[in-house]
Amino acid sequence: MIVRTGIVCSGNYKGWKIEVADDSEGATGGFYLILSSREKIFDYWFENARQLENQLTDFDVSWIIGSDGD
Template sequence: MDSGDNTGWEIHFVDDTQGETGGFYLIIQSGDSVAYDYWFEKKEYLDNQLLDHNIKWNS
């Protein structure tokens, strides 16, 4: 993330639509010690959540 309380944290996405949950995970991680995960039933819900964050995307 590029600003705010989570500056420098990494974001990971897991598409589990073909797995057990049938949805999407958003994992926000700071190094190896702190991580939070969120589950979304639909991709549009995940996309809406990302609008709440100022994210610097790496290519």
């Protein structure tokens, strides 16, 4: 389930959509970070929320209102 959505504001992924998916109760038991542009999609899996949050500090994100990243 997607729990946060935003747009990367600077750096190599500026303008890319960023989504955080919580699968902690699902098949993988972890979290996904999904980066997408018109041409490419990358996803990264994290075992726990702490690892995910550590990775998110590398991005300057404008979270979309209504997502948990507000």
